[in-house]
Amino acid sequence: xxxxxxxxxxxxxxxxxxxxxxxxxxxxxxxxxxxxxxxxxxxxxxxxxxxxxxxxxxxxxxxxxxxxxxxxxxxxxxxxxxxxxxxxxxxxxxxxxxxxxxxxxxxxxxxxxxxxxxxxxxxxxxxxxxxxxxxxxxxxxxxxxxxxxxxxxxxxxxxxxxxxxxxxxxxxxxxxxxxxxxxxxxxxxxxxxxxxxxxxxxxxxxxxxxxxxxxxxxxxxxxxxxxxxxxxxxxxxxxxxxxxxxxxx
DNA sequence: CGTGTTTGACCAGCGC
DNA sequence: GCGCTGGTCAAACACG
Numbered sequence: 001x002x003x004x005x006x007x008x009x010x011x012x013x014x015x016x017x018x019x020x021x022x023x024x025x026x027x028x029x030x031x032x033x034x035x036x037x038x039x040x041x042x043x044x045x046x047x048x049x050x051x052x053x054x055x056x057x058x059x060x061x062x063x064x065x066x067x068x069x070x071x072x073x074x075x076x077x078x079x080x081x082x083x084x085x086x087x088x089x090x091x092x093x094x095x096x097x098x099x100x101x102x103x104x105x106x107x108x109x110x111x112x113x114x115x116x117x118x119x120x121x122x123x124x125x126x127x128x129x130x131x132x133x134x135x136x137x138x139x140x141x142x143x144x145x146x147x148x149x150x151x152x153x154x155x156x157x158x159x160x161x162x163x164x165x166x167x168x169x170x171x172x173x174x175x176x177x178x179x180x181x182x183x184x185x186x187x188x189x190x191x192x193x194x195x196x197x198x199x200x201x202x203x204x205x206x207x208x209x210x211x212x213x214x215x216x217x218x219x220x221x222x223x224x225x226x227x228x229x230x231x232x233x234x235x236x237x238x239x240x241x242x243x244x245x246x247x248x249x
Numbered sequence: 250c251g252t253g254t255t256t257g258a259c260c261a262g263c264g265c
Numbered sequence: 266g267c268g269c270t271g272g273t274c275a276a277a278c279a280c281g
Contacts, residue, residue: 255277
């Protein structure tokens, strides 16, 4: 089931990338041309899975005007959530304090403004808004870099804008039942490996598992531990139903 | 009582 | 200069 899930995830991601690349030439540039000075990023959206996402980074190659980008590193993360969930909470391992919310012109859903709880010593800010195209996707824009370590849910470290892409050799699935904040309900994180990480990446034979039996045992153990977690099954059902709906493009 | 959220008001940048 | 818009402030409020 996980393999099928990965394959469908890959194909859906490819379709989404195609759509984005098609639209980026016309709508995106027109829409961003009227934006203010701070919005100088180009984005390569990467949709995550089951409420979590891979971050996309635009620090070095996106800013055409260096003067606009000196003050803060800007990155953006796309997070898939349950569309019925109205909260603008993106759990990325850091603790945030909300200081404002605003309805913007180009998007009917409100935009929430967060500061790192370590402010003012940590200057990082975060903006979270639902995607206008797909309400199930939260767009989190990070400004600045944390000058401290994460202090909750290290399992979500791959969501951090400063941590980069998660290591494909790390555990592909992690569950987190401990809520870092009182307002965040317990969730299950499903960080699926990309297809290249499943052992069929011929470019990097040293990372392949030599013994299929070990792989099989690992998969069985992961599946057993996951199926024991009722929150995982609920989250998986929600993710699959969301993907099915997304497929009707 | 301390901490975090909500929300209206205010401010600054930008285009006309 | 004026109006629009995004971003921030801060008092009021909620909650444990």
